[in-house]
Amino acid sequence: MRLVERYVLSYALAIVVSGLLLMVMSIREIEIYYAVYLIEFLVSLELVASFRRSLGRNLRPIIIVFLFGFAYTVVQRILQILG
Amino acid sequence: MLYCDQCGKRIPDSINKLEHPEAVEPREESLLIRTAARLAETVPPSRSSDVAGPSARVAGLGDTTAKSEAGTITRGQEMHRASVDVPSSMLGGRQRVLGVSLVAFGVLIAVASAVVGAASLSGLGLASFLIGLLLVYLHSRPSFAPELVEASLLSSLGNVERILRELGPTTKAIYLKTIDRLDVPMVFLPMEENPAPPAGLNLSGEDRLLVIDSDDSHRTGLLLEAPGASLLALMEKELDLNFIDLGNEDFLNAIRSGMVESLEVAADVKGAFTQDGVSFRIRDGPLRNMSRSIARLTPNVASQLGCPICSVAICAAVKAIKRDLILEEATHQSGTHSVTLRFNGGSTDETS
Numbered sequence: 001m002r003l004v005e006r007y008v009l010s011y012a013l014a015i016v017v018s019g020l021l022l023m024v025m026s027i028r029e030i031e032i033y034y035a036v037y038l039i040e041f042l043v044s045l046e047l048v049a050s051f052r053r054s055l056g057r058n059l060r061p062i063i064i065v066f067l068f069g070f071a072y073t074v075v076q077r078i079l080q081i082l083g
Numbered sequence: 084m085l086y087c088d089q090c091g092k093r094i095p096d097s098i099n100k101l102e103h104p105e106a107v108e109p110r111e112e113s114l115l116i117r118t119a120a121r122l123a124e125t126v127p128p129s130r131s132s133d134v135a136g137p138s139a140r141v142a143g144l145g146d147t148t149a150k151s152e153a154g155t156i157t158r159g160q161e162m163h164r165a166s167v168d169v170p171s172s173m174l175g176g177r178q179r180v181l182g183v184s185l186v187a188f189g190v191l192i193a194v195a196s197a198v199v200g201a202a203s204l205s206g207l208g209l210a211s212f213l214i215g216l217l218l219v220y221l222h223s224r225p226s227f228a229p230e231l232v233e234a235s236l237l238s239s240l241g242n243v244e245r246i247l248r249e250l251g252p253t254t255k256a257i258y259l260k261t262i263d264r265l266d267v268p269m270v271f272l273p274m275e276e277n278p279a280p281p282a283g284l285n286l287s288g289e290d291r292l293l294v295i296d297s298d299d300s301h302r303t304g305l306l307l308e309a310p311g312a313s314l315l316a317l318m319e320k321e322l323d324l325n326f327i328d329l330g331n332e333d334f335l336n337a338i339r340s341g342m343v344e345s346l347e348v349a350a351d352v353k354g355a356f357t358q359d360g361v362s363f364r365i366r367d368g369p370l371r372n373m374s375r376s377i378a379r380l381t382p383n384v385a386s387q388l389g390c391p392i393c394s395v396a397i398c399a400a401v402k403a404i405k406r407d408l409i410l411e412e413a414t415h416q417s418g419t420h421s422v423t424l425r426f427n428g429g430s431t432d433e434t435s
Contacts, residue, residue: 003344008217015210023203033206037213051344052321062220066213 004055007048014040031073038066179222185215233373236391237380243307243388244381250274250305256388256410257427258309258401264327268312268398270388270410273304310384311394314346315402318395321345326402331356334403338396343368348392354400360408360425363396367418378415389413393422400424 015037022033042063049056189212196204254273261268271294294306309315318341319325329337335354342349342365351366367374370392377390384390389397393413401408407427414421 019210028202
């Protein structure tokens with residue numbers, strides 16, 4: 001199996017398992033799911049990128065999109081608290 | 084014995100052959116091969132119609148070969164008939180369909196969870212959406228079939244093969260040590276029989292294909308860029324390291340990581356570092372057809388310089404060890420490469 005395929009599979013496995021765990025723990029906030037998935041994405045990418053730097057560079061747009069999404073949820077939460 | 088008109092230095096016999104073609108032994112211009120008959124058995128004509136897109140062109144090439152009768156074809160023609168295997172390009176399409184399906188499924192789950200009021204379900208929807216997004220994005224990156232790599236490489240190696248055949252050096256290649264981090268690994272093929280070249284060849288200043296030094300016959304020969312030099316540069320870029328910084332203990336692991344994980348040009352690499360030299364055993368990965376073609380079509384390149392895959396490992400070793408290495412033996416059997424290298428100028432103990 002190729003490195004990229006292994007990366008996608010391991011990430012998919014990690015977020016499905018963590019998603020189910022969070023469900024079992026009755027967590028209802030989507031921000032927590034998002035944050036956990038983002039951390040898993042970044043950690044797994046860092047593990048794979050040590051072998052292939054170009055993968056990290058190629059996935060930079062996805063990282064930026066994910067981080068924008070995270071920033072959006074954080075801003076929403078801040079506004080909710082302030083409001 | 085001939086001497087140069089301008090400088091008066093002696094011209095080696097092997098160079099003389101270049102200027103006087105009649106001095107070169109007649110070589111076989113055509114090869115009787117029965118590839119066509121074999122291909123007709125292995126590649127049925129209907130196979131090309133099953134494959135769409137760029138793969139179909141490759142299969143079509145195989146069909147043409149299959150239809151022709153076994154006959155006398157030149158080595159050049161054999162080169163063009165090398166790639167007939169059909170690449171499995173259908174996987175990419177499936178990946179995209181799976182990605183789009185997962186994105187759609189994720190959105191549906193998120194909407195459904197909002198409607199039903201099951202907030203925890205939206206977490207799984209988000210997971211599905213993210214995996215789908217990743218699959219679609221990764222699919223959009225271009226990837227190339229091993230057949231394309233093989234096709235782009237064979238012509239250049241064919242030219243090197245012709246140079247080796249015409250000049251006829253049967254000596255062992257010496258991979259020259261690199262001094263600077265940015266040095267390109269070079270390989271030197273002495274023109275004259277040279278069982279024990281001197282330890283310090285010092286050809287770092289040379290920028291010629293043909294190096295002629297009548298004072299020292301050891302320094303007369305072909306100076307080529309190593310076939311695996313560019314692959315090594317890519318490997319170093321992917322691993323974000325320079326082999327010149329690695330010690331004798333670390334470089335074997337780095338070669339394995341680079342060739343198996345980063346470049347994916349080999350399935351496994353085993354190396355052994357001894358007092359006399361280094362040996363590698365490389366198991367072929369996705370480029371096994373390319374290795375087979377190189378060993379068959381460019382036998383002198385494969386055995387004297389090493390194929391590009393062997394050469395990557397050799398270049399990395401030369402850079403890490405920082406010594407000239409003589410390529411004692413490079414054999415290419417079905418699916419494996421065996422490379423034996425010897426330190427130029429004696430073992431580690433003798434030189435230290």
